[in-house]
Amino acid sequence: MRHDLLIEGLANVRDLGGLKRSDGSVTPRGVFVRAEALDRLTPAGWDRLSAHGVRTVLDLRRPHERTGAVPAGIARVCLDLDGDDEAFWSPLEADGRWGTPLYYLAHLRELPDRLAAVLDAIASAPEGAVLFHCGAGWDRTGLLAAVLLRALDVTEDDAASDYLASFANAAAMTAVHNRSFDAEERLEVLARFGHTADSAFRAAYRDLDLDEWFDLADVAPKTRLAVTTWRGSTDRA
Template sequence: MDPEQLVAARTLELDGALNLRDLGGLPAADGRWVRRGQVLRGAYPGFADPATSPHAAAQVADLGLRSVVDLRRASEAETENPPWADHGVTWLRWPLVAAEGDSWTARYAGYLATRPETVVGAARAVMDPAQRPTLFHCAAGKDRTGTLAALLLDVLGVPAEVVVADYAHSAAAVAAVLDRLRDRPPYDAMLAGTTLAGQTPRADTMADFLAGLAAQGGAEAWLVAHGVPQAEVDAFRADLLEDGPAA
């Protein structure tokens, strides 16, 4: 199965969900596979919001979520947020922020450079077995979410071409995501003057980001250099990788 097919097979179709998929079901370079049902990535989790979906409680229960890692800024979270406490889910916010860059690749690198402690906090929350199954998300599920997904998949040894395919798959959801966000503050101001083409993920953007990360030794080296204990990285890999093809 080619990378695009592998990624598409992991998409989760839930009422109120946009750009939601399992980080599991992807191959690692050592022949193992990333376990399913442990780490999810997505756009704003409308599937968990009763204001968006009448099936919210059942859908969260079916996923078995213990925690959610919110990568949005405070102004975004204050505008809308599912009632996670009502679902019995721990809400953790680690906002990824960066100065405006001259490209998406530069912005993604900026998340790591501007406030690396938030990237580290988000990664450690996902890697913590006590928090899984977990979901991490931002507003659209493509940029902040895509950056964290790339770091985690690189740590797990998922080949670069598969990480790129996972990132680029968000392109299919961008139009629907933008339609939802354009008339909502603070996104109305943030998206003013932007185009669908300019917001659509491109494979070369993530390929360039991964090349820059590789020049720093890769995701594992970056995380350890910024304070993540090596034992946590090793335990995450041991827990998330399994033998044999994904079910």
């Protein structure tokens, strides 16, 4: 069961708790929250996030995209998950795959240091829930969410449901942020590559071998433990 949050100024925000794991348990609530850009958050919205336990915000956007600030009592860490590797991004931007799960596995394989730095930040964050976001809360956020869900062996069905929620929230996002989030364009790109949003995410999630990637990225033992136990909130299945 997905835990959507009602936060004034956000339309694509949810707690990653309550998702089914392969052992029959569910992911713990109050550990990770995913969202879109926080620019429209009202004071009441920030109060609601604080009441939910959020103490750290991870901004995954590129430097030129970063806007806004966080209130006292919440730490902000800015980490560019994309990077500026032109050789990697140019073909993906040219054919539209950059805004879909079709780039996830290539990113993990070819730019492993980018996500590894984000996971290190998660491991060293102070006590409390960690909220991570990009612009739309869709695919940079979605890549990190997929890794976190795979770390607790969340079922493919529930992981896909979490990803697809961004499509369901697209109209509300447009209303809150006064801009399009290109849901139809994303679907058209996926169709050109023989996918739906569901099938594209499932293909990436199914082939995401986290233990193998940990070795590839040389992820530190402390960080591995923080990720695979969701910051000590559960034992690894």
